[in-house]
Amino acid sequence: MNVAAGAPLQGLRVLDLTRALAGPFVTMLLADLGADVIKVEPPEGDITRPQGPFHPADELRAYGGYFASVNRNKRGIVLxxxxxxxxTVLRDLxxxxxxLVENFRAGVMERLGLGFESLLADNPRLVYAAVRGFGDPRTGVSPYAGRPAYDVVAQAMGGIMAITGQPDGPPTKVGPGxxxxxxxxxxxxxxxxxxxQVEATGAGEFVDVAMYDAVLSLCERIVYxxxxxxxxxxxxxxAHPLLCPFGLYRAADGWIAIAAPGDRHWQLLCKAIDRPDLVEDPRFRTNRDRVAHRELVREVVEExxxxxxxxxxxxxxxxxVPMAPVNSVERIFADPHVRARSMLVELEQPGVPTPLAVAGQPIKFASGSGVPMHxxxxxxxxxxxxxxxxxxxxxxVAGLRRDRVVA
Known part of the structure; x- marks a missing residue:
């Protein structure tokens, strides 16, 4: 794959043994920044290839939108x-x-004879990264280490579901994964x-992130x-437990978010809605006062x-005043900001006559260095x-292909 000259990670080779979402998203980020990512798939392919969604015109069905979104900019081999x-081929690679990035359960690569220590003996500068539900024993032995995990498991255990949803409703999964x-x-x-670190010491490293740990870190507020x-x-x-106004408010034709917990923004909001009297009202004078009277704040703002x-x-x-419409995806596609920032990228889709959009790369560089999307x-x-x-x-290679070792 041709990488644009000057791309930040140009010259970096990444061996991608991941599937589903978490692992492929890691390597997608690296590929978007210029790394040469080689995606290694089993003969049946990544489990997300057949999951769609498929464009109505797509009769080839080589892969759907899920796979297309997080596997762009990669090269693919079957092994x-x-x-x-x-x-043996994997070891050579x-x-x-x-x-090397993988997201198998702990112990799978060791059983194949391809664990970190074994590969490090061949390549002392190798960075080996694993993203699993409950981490790797090398960095802390979890009692759940052998369990499988998906997004919904990490969301449930990490605390985010318990604080998401209406007070009188059930715990709620956050929409995106x-x-x-x-x-x-x-x-x-x-x-x-x-x-x-490898640049400084010459020694390879094992990088371990547990999905449970990551979601818990996202929920840092509940910890303190x-x-x-x-x-x-x-x-x-x-609503927000510590800030007010800070949340969603009803409009005549939808919803808007308003965040004006600071006194200056509160004053500007009161002026804009033609309620300067609220500024001197002792119930609303400070953020702490407004939090204590949050329902009254809601009433006057929604009025x-x-x-x-x-x-x-x-x-x-x-x-x-910090505010925003609650955008539907149709509004996002029509938003001039999204186009100006290249956050919708149209890519060729095999089997479809016209390109289809995936989410763009939010990391931008003033120099303009980057990678043309493939x-x-x-x-x-x-x-x-x-x-x-x-x-x-x-x-x-022909012999390997004949014996179905590669494809």
Whole structure:
């Protein structure tokens, strides 16, 4: 794959043994920044390839939107690690790579003879990263280490569900897969830190992020609330326990978010809604006062917002008071900010005559360095090219292919 000159991670080779969402999101972040990511799939492919959604015109169905979104900018090979020769190829690839990322359960790679210590013996500078539900025994033995985990498991155990939803409703899962995406992002940070350490010491490193741990870190507020006050925070709907106004308010045709807990923003909000009297009202004078009278704050703010459209409210408030419409995806696609910031990227979709959009890369550089986006690989699309780079003779590759070790 051609990487733009000057891309931040140009020259970095990453061996990607991940599947589903958390692991592929790690390597997607690295690929978007210029790393040469080689995605290793089993003969049947990543479990997300057939999950869709598929465009109505797509009769090829090589992969759907899920796979396309988090596997762009990668090269793909097929390798059967259940075979001795397949594991030998993997070891050769690891010897030639800077980073290996996997998200198997703890112990799987060791049973294959491909654990960190074994691969480090071949490549002393290797950064080996694992993102699992409950971490790796190397950094702390969890009683749950053998359990499988998905996003919903991490969200449930990490505390986020217990504080999400309406006070009189059930615990609520956050819409996007934060139980996968946050640990993935932290794993990418850990990898970059480990690479800096390798530069300084020459010694490889094992990077470990548990999905449970990552979600718990996201819920840092409940930890200090419990530690400092002895409380057990529950579901607070769309309000904030420590700030007011800070949440969602009804408009005539939808919902808006307003965040004006600071006294200056509160004063500006009162002026904008033509209620300067509220500034001197002792019930609303400070943020602490407003938190104590949050329902009254809601009443006076919604008295103004409920009679106006989202667009009208935005026109009055947005320049001075932190606020935002609650965007549907249709509004996001139409938003000029999103286009200006290249946060919708159209990629070729095999089997579809026109490109389709995926979410863009939010990390920007003033120099303009970056990577032109490329579609996700077809199953085994780059196997021959990658093995050729390893120096494998063509007849050897042909033999591996004939015996279904590679594809």
């Amino acid at each position: 059967d690690l259940s075979t001795v020769r397949g594991r 690891a010897r030639d790579s800077d980073v 934060v139980g996968d995406i946050l640990p993935a992002t932290l794993t990418a940070v850990g990898i970059l830190a480990a690479l800096r 609330q419990h530690s400092y006050l002895g409380v057990s925070p529950g579901r607070e709907g769309n 103004w917002t409920a009679g106006r459209s989202v667009t009208a409210i935005e026109a009055v408030l947005a320049a001075t 579609r996700a690989p077809l199953l085994g699309e780059h196997t021959d090219a990658v093995l050729d780079e390893l120096g494998y003779p063509s007849d050897h």
